[in-house]
Amino acid sequence: MFTRRLLMTFSFPETTRSAGGPIRERRSESPKDDVQETLVRVAGGMLRSVPRLLALVDVPRRVGVHRLFSCPATGSEERSSVLRVQAVMTDPDLGLYQPPAAVRGMTVLERDAFTQTVVVPAIRIPTRVLNRLVKSLKKVALQRPGLKRVVDDDDDDDEGNETDREHRLLLLDPHSIKSAESFGPEEAAALKALGVEPEIRHYRLKLMYENLKSEEVLRAVLPEGQDVTSGFSRVGHIAHMNLRDHQLPYKNLIGQVIMDKNPGVTCVVNKTNTIDSTYRNFQMEVLAGEDNMVAKVKENGVSYEFDFSRVYWNPRLSTEHERVVSLLRRGDVVFDVFAGVGPFTVLAARRGCSVFANDLNPESYKWLQHNAKLNKVESKVTSFNLDGREFIRGPLRERLPDLIERSGSSPAVHVIMNLPALALDFLDAFRGLLRGETDRGPDGGVLPKLHVYGFSKEDEPERDVLERAELRLGTALRGRCEVHTVRNVAPNKEMMCVSFDMPRDVLYGEDVVEEGCSEEPSPKRLKLEETQE
Ligand SMILES: C[S@@+](CC[C@H](N)C(=O)[O-])C[C@H]1O[C@@H](n2cnc3c(N)ncnc32)[C@H](O)[C@@H]1O
Known part of the structure; x- marks a missing residue:
């Protein structure tokens, strides 16, 4: 009997944090009921009411971690009532392929060893109605990578008969069709209308490595009962994995399988340390695959090139890059303090902004300039290779008075600080930045708008990042800022963005560093952040 395996990660971002974390693995013939039942068991009593399961979405073909659904648990708008469930499903065809025992424990990929003959149902269709019927039976036809589902009807060959040219066989999914009675009303009607008997035949099908999915291959090879999740991030031609310890003896085989099964991937890498x-x-x-780390990617319609092994690039930030840049208007001035290889910078420059972009990593600086040229916006981008604090107190400070004065009529000034492990700690660089300059008050120009990123593992991430920003600035921001949740980085870790207009008193006031506000974060805290990203 076909069973579907579910791997569920529960994440209860706030009030129910203690319930988050564990990964549950279940086998179920009724996955939807099973998820619902598990939610009731795990979440019931902790949430004010049990969440309603909205949908269970099949994840065909690709295996990986998919957010299947998220549902408001209580109907209230509070973040604390949002329950997220992620699930990994194995392929529904798992029951079809029973791998040869010899492949278990294989560390060097031998593709031929995976070949196996299985018996699948088939229906004999006259060639004159073949196309029409194949369309009508699409839902119950066998679907496998690289496999023809319409084959010759040469059943009688053993008896010396010729292949029947008048008929072909359509291979069917054994999980949907077990007998003539398994066809649904629409399929049965189509068969009847075209005068085809719903008689089921058995066809011996040779399944080869090429017809298997990566999950099936890895499940066959890795020790039984161990998780074979083969998810990866794609950065151009590079598939980037984060293998667990038990997968390491099979790392090269896993890499090869991922490359074979994902067209366009020509290099598979594994992360060997924390960030x-x-x-x-x-x-x-x-x-x-090839040892070529120079990736070419497209994000928000913009091309980027960079050496992935030497710079920061995260394909999961494209929405955030787009969100922030959509707040900018043509002619605005942007200071991108931790610019990386330019995903904010180039997009903003393409929108018609003038960008001052900075990154401490010489390699990022190099690719930042390259990407500005690549996208023909180099005249809009001025780049720097400085520490963020030096950049704020140097190039940014030099330009700010002028920009504030001009801003009364048109351009706004935005400062983007995306280094979530540390950026909030850099905010004190703005204290007293314009001390000595004439503060002309609200009529003397608009002050810069900051977008500062931070990680939080606290139960109330909005409050946490806001308080940290206030501490560093030495002023209250409550009521005059927006806090946006960017993404869930790990089960108990959120990436947040605090946006606010720089308060006058910070820029023009005294540069006093509060107690507990040292220039650099403690190494212990830094380390904690790094292991989680
Ligand atoms: C999280 S990445 C963000 C890159 C890019 N803005 C993005 O959104 O993808 C942070 C960047 O900050 C740079 N960085 C780290 N410490 C820095 C510092 N003290 N001063 C300036 N840049 C720094 C890193 O090299 C890295 O490129």
């Missing part, structure tokens, strides 16, 4: 402390890039090991 690097300063430049936010990963150390990585090539598992399979």
Whole structure:
């Protein structure tokens, strides 16, 4: 009997945090009921009412972590009432392929060893109605990568008969069709209308490595009962994995399988450490394919090139880049303090903004300039290779008085600070930044708008990042800022963005560093953040 395997991660962002974390693995013949039942068991009593399961979405073909649904648990708008469930499903055809025992424990990929003959249902269709009927039976036809589902009817060959040219066989999904009675009303009607008997035949089908999905191959190879999740991030031609310890003996085979099964992937790498402390890039090991780390990607319609092993790039930030840049208007001036290879910078420049972009990593600086040229916006981008604090107190400070004065009529000034592990700590660089300059008051120009990123593991991430920003600035922001949740980085870790107009008293006031507000964060805190990203 076909069973579907569910891997569920529960994340209860706020009030029910204690229930978050565990990954549950279940086998179920009725996955939807099973998820509902598990939600009741895990969440009931902790949430004010049990969440209603809205939908269980099948995840065909690709196996990975998919957010299947998220549902308001209580109907209230509070963040605390949002329950997220993620699930990984194995392929519904799992029951079809029973791998040869010899492949278990294989560390060097031998593709031929996966070949297996299985018996599948088929229906004999006269060639004259073939196209029409194949269309009508699409839902119950066998679907496998690289597999023809219409085959010759040469059943009688053993007896010396010729292949029947008048008929073909349509292979059917054994999970949908077990007998002539399995066809649904629409399919049965189509068969009747075209005069085809719903007689089921058995066809011996040779399944080969090419017809298997990566999940099936890995499940066959890795020790039984262990998780084979083969999710990866795609950065151009590079598939970027984060293998667990039990998968490491099979790392090269896993890499090869991922490459074989994902067209366009020509290099598979595994992260070998946590994110690097300063430049936010990963150390990585090539598992399979070419040793070429220069990736070409497209994000929000913009092309970027960079050496993925030496700079920071996160394909999950495209929506955030787009969101912030959509707030900008043509002619605005942007200071991108931690610019990386330019995803905010280039997009903003293409929107008609003038951008001053900075990154401490010489390699990011190099690719930032390259990407500005690549997208023909180099005249709009001035780049720097400085520490963020030096950039704020140097190039930004030099230009600010003028820009504030001009801003009364048109351009706004935006400062983007995306280094979530540390950016909030850099805010004190703005204290007293314009001390000595004439403050002409609200009529003397508009002050810059900041968009500052921070990670939070607190139960109330909005409040946490806001308080940290206030502490660093030495002034209250409540009621005059917006806090946006960017994404859930880990089960108990959120990436947040605080946006606010820089308060006058901060810029023109005294530069007093509050107690508990040292220039650099403690190494202990930094380390904690890094292991989680
Ligand atoms: C999280 S990445 C963000 C890159 C880019 N803005 C984006 O959204 O993808 C942070 C960047 O800050 C740079 N960085 C780290 N420490 C820095 C510092 N002290 N001063 C300036 N840049 C720094 C890193 O090299 C990295 O490129």
